[in-house]
Amino acid sequence: MKILSAADIYKWEQATLISQNISSVELMERAAEALFQAIQQYVGERQASFVILCGFGNNGGDGLALGRMLHMAGHIVRIHLLEHTSYSAENEINQQRLHEMDISISSLSPESILEFPAKSILIDALFGYGLARPLDDRWKPLLYQINTASNPVLSIDIPSGLFADKPTPIEAPIIQAHLTYTFACAKLSLLFPKYASFTSNFQILDIGLEKNIENTLSTPYEYLQKEDVQLLIRPLQKFSHKGTFGHAYMVGGRYGSIGAAILASKAALKTGCGLITAYIPACGYTILQGAFPEAQVETDPLDTHISMFPKQITDYDAIGMGMGMGTHPDTEIALRQLFERLKLMPSIPHLLFDADAINILAKNPDWHVLIPPNSILTPHPKELERLIGLWTDDFEKIAKVRDWCRRYQQIVVIKGANTAIVLPNEMVHFNSTGNPGMATGGSGDVLSGIITSLLAQGHTPADAALLGVYLHGLAGDIAATTIHERSITATDIIAHLSSAWQHLQNPYL
Ligand SMILES: NC(=O)C1=CN([C@@H]2O[C@H](COP(=O)(O)OP(=O)(O)OC[C@H]3O[C@@H](n4cnc5c(N)ncnc54)[C@H](OP(=O)(O)O)[C@@H]3O)[C@@H](O)[C@H]2O)[C@@H](O)CC1
Ligand SMILES: [K+]
Missing domain, CATH: 3.40.50.10260 (YjeF N-terminal domain)
Structure with a gap:
């Protein structure tokens, strides 16, 4: 609308x-x-x-x-x-x-x-x-x-x-x-x-x-509603196998925040991608495998934080990175090296940058031109402020983000009530789903997992961002029908993703 x-x-x-x-x-x-x-x-x-x-x-x-x-x-x-x-x-x-x-x-x-x-x-x-x-x-x-x-x-x-x-x-x-x-x-x-x-x-x-x-x-402004996102869903095929639905690579976690990588990985799988591999520091190996047997896990040589990205990272359909990752100088160097590698490749996976990946980008404005076009950034307001600077009011904020997206050909998802998805063509879509109960730790990690999953499944970056944001809010709204808003957790949002898909694909709801 x-x-x-x-x-x-x-x-x-x-x-x-x-x-x-x-x-x-x-x-x-x-x-x-x-x-x-x-x-x-x-x-x-x-x-x-x-x-x-x-x-x-x-x-x-x-x-x-x-x-x-x-x-x-x-x-x-x-x-x-x-x-x-x-x-x-x-x-x-x-x-x-x-x-x-x-x-x-x-x-x-x-x-x-x-x-x-x-x-x-x-x-x-x-x-x-x-x-x-x-x-x-x-x-x-x-x-x-x-x-x-x-x-x-x-x-x-x-x-x-x-x-x-x-x-x-x-x-x-x-x-x-x-x-x-x-x-x-x-x-x-x-x-x-x-x-x-x-x-x-x-x-x-x-x-x-x-x-x-x-x-x-x-x-340039749209209000994103059910009938808009229904058009973006890719139908499941009868002869599908796990490869059909794509392989997502979730990069994140550090000592003390491995949970962020777990939440993002679970959300990715629940959203429907065929396979997920989590790349985390070595200290998280047992935790992640124990919490989440469906995930494949690869670990960094270091125990506490990510210090390098493995060579095969570019073999996946989509990469989501930054959730609970920290901004250690080693991680910063690893990200810079990844950009250098991506520059040399004829085709690269779709990329999503969240949380500390955005904080690292904000610290290094000269890297903005290195971010591959059509990547998705999912900042919360503080991370956005670090990236684009202060604004005096929300109208100016949106104008600055539109300018940023056009200049760098990126997609920015400004998280919050009525999350705004700003596209490289400067269109701004405000989400209609979600509730205050979703402003809870880990909710953003879940969103990153959902969008990365949709990217891995073959949605275009714009469609993945729009559909992902809507689905995330819808899962939260369905959770709020049985759980008090104050008690909703990120895990509850993941638990209601299946109902959100059902709701979205049912024309009578
Ligand atoms: N969308 C639709 O299809 C439909 C819309 N409809 C309805 O119409 C509404 C819009 O109506 P509207 O244009 O008559 O304006 P409205 O807001 O009632 O006030 C205007 C008056 O206020 C005055 N005024 C202005 N600023 C002022 C100030 N600071 N301090 C003091 N006065 C001030 C201004 O006078 P001015 O001094 O500027 O000449 C003028 O006299 C719309 O919101 C919806 O409710 C439905 O009926 C039908 C379908
Ligand atoms: K009024």
Whole structure:
């Protein structure tokens, strides 16, 4: 699914009105109907109480129309409307409809002192994507009351005060929504860690905007969903043997963190590659063989850390390296020597660099040009910062990574909530699966194993990164259905990979 700018969403909306021959009030009614259905689901069977805070544009219009529908469904509804000199036409029509039904509207100003009945749900319909500048300090008292109330806050389209597609100063007043119902497509700001306190959760509502028109709008940003990744799966063949599914080589571990290599290797095998060989320091041999009999193990001549890469490393289909590897100077030299060897080879395996492999690359910026094109790097935010330097906001971070990927023709997977996969063509895919419980030790090692496995199985690097990130998040989400998010471990993610494959390949789930 595309992630569009506010300007493009407006174009999409206007073109839909013409192509479907409907009025903007009819489209607003459709949007309110979608909201109404979603909120009915949120409250369940019970009668609920709502306080709807409406602005003077179409976001406020949505709030007014929703208020009418909730009232008609028997809920207790209080509607507040910002005083203003002029309202959008659609807003006025919806005010009129409420008057005709004798539903009262209270006036609201930035200075209002409000009382929210206990257990009522607050609906934020103050500002949507029409926000033209950050809200000024005048709005602080009103938004403060909403943000500090104990009531749940549901935002319509976007938390009021937040720009959809450009940086919002964090000191400006912004609604802190528990859940945002956003129309037609995801918005960039809803996906960025910096704004997480305003947008902890969101749900996309389909309001029937014309698909053909969406196809004409170009954007470098995509929201990665099930239907996108299903297209990337390679079918299993009846006459397959272990060689068909590729041989992955997992390089990592040092004294004290052999577990990282075990997790990555297990995840690789569970994702479906035919064979895996782990290359670890000698101290890990017994541990890895004991923990994981399916793996073949090769060891470094040194006991504590990796000091060389064996000659045959280039015989494998894919190599994932760096998990728990450490940054010992010997390891650094070994990596440099590997790059020199790769330069001389006519064809090389697909490569994935994680954790300490990235830290070594970050320490040596002149090596960046040596990384073979289409390699995958999977940094967490701190590792990314070491690699590309600091950023002031998430928009700048994404711009810097896009530039890096184009310049070095690499794929960067920025790990975190809504992991972003940035491709050499500068496309950015934000993942839709995963949960906070996955921010746990070893989760990244599991992701490296999954992606390396998909590379070994013959997926292109871009497909392996997209499918791998989605699958990893999905396994975590399935784990969270039976294990509390706080208790999810990396091992649980591996244990649910099989269910994730089943879910992904079942069109009815
Ligand atoms: N996507 C879709 O298909 C559909 C979208 N729909 C809905 O429409 C919403 C967009 O509506 P919208 O364009 O009327 O803008 P909205 O956010 O309500 O506010 C604009 C008003 O705010 C004002 N204003 C701006 N900044 C300000 C500031 N800092 N401080 C004070 N005032 C400020 C600005 O006036 P200005 O001063 O800039 O002239 C203007 O009066 C969208 O989010 C969705 O909910 C659905 O109904 C149908 C389908
Ligand atoms: K809003």
